[in-house]
Amino acid sequence: MGEASRVVDFAVGSETFQTWYTVSGDLKSGIRPLVLLHGGPGFSHEYMRCHAPLLEAKGIPLILYDQLCCGNPTHLCEKPTDFWTVALFVSELDNLLEKLGVRENFDLLGHSWGGILALAYVLDRQPSGLKHLVLVGAPPSISVWNAECRKLLAQLPKDVRETIERCEREGTTDSKEYKEAEHLFFVRHALSLDPPPIGVQRTMAEVGKDDTVYRALFGYSEWDVRGNLGSWDVTDRLKEIKQPTLVINGAQDETTDACAAPLFWEIPNGKWVQFAKSTHMAFYEEPGRYLEVVSTFLTAHVG
Secondary structure, three states, X not given: OOEEEEEEEEEEOOEEEEEEEEEEOOOOOOOOOEEEEOOOOOOOOHHHHHHOHHHHHHOOOEEEEEOOOOOOOOOOOOOOHHHOOHHHHHHXXXXXXXXXXXXXXXXXXXXXXXXXXXHHHHHHHOOOOEEEEEEEOOOOEHHHHHHHHHHHHOOOOHHHHHHHXXXXXXXXXXXXXXXXXXXXXXHHHOOOOOOOOHHHHHHHHHHHHOXXXXXXXXXXXXXXXXXXXXXXXXXXHHHHOOOOEEEEEEOOOOOOHHHHHHHHHHOOOEEEEEEOOOOOOHHHHOHHHHHHHHHHHHOOOOO
């Protein structure tokens, strides 16, 4: 079976929106599907298509979707900032799982913000049908994330740091010089491949068209999250996660060891794998080992 792309209705109060999704593989094959949650916040699914070898090599059906106001679905630029909450995206994910009929048997992989969403979904809904959880570059605490990113900023060349600090003081974070300084941080800690792969380029093009969700949840930068995610912290609830959980980060990841470690320490059935040659996207920087680690984990026996 090839790829099928459709939309499902998603009701929020008295309004109904649409969630765009695509399925690669056969959901009726008897092989448990993997649901992929893209990051951002506000990215599209495009850059997560690099997980296709999991279907090709292991037959694992893949479900990708664009979260509300990201990529293909309904765009809602007019919605106020307080509309965009973690709870909204948890509800959208749960609605999609129900509409696709996979809620009783599925695996979940979230990258970055997608990992935050995965954590929120597991803790809020306690899904009995979830068999494996994969968290790639996912921080359980935004305050720790902010502090660690500031440490990484301090390691940038002096002129780059000064440009970032001046633009932040002056409120010119949309300027060309700020974007160029920001790019150096991203190459060091988000994705070392420059130029980035085509899937990442397509995703970033979508963010360029509509950054509503990023602005609402994060704010203006990676290292000073002041949006609706600013106070998000589930560290003290990680013990509630019962599913086997794979934690992944890169040696130069903006999700530093201090960010990732609590997931391993606190989740009862957790495993942590760090990728020595990677930043925030090991699936592009070390694809062979990454896919081997993930596929081995997903196909492990679940009692």
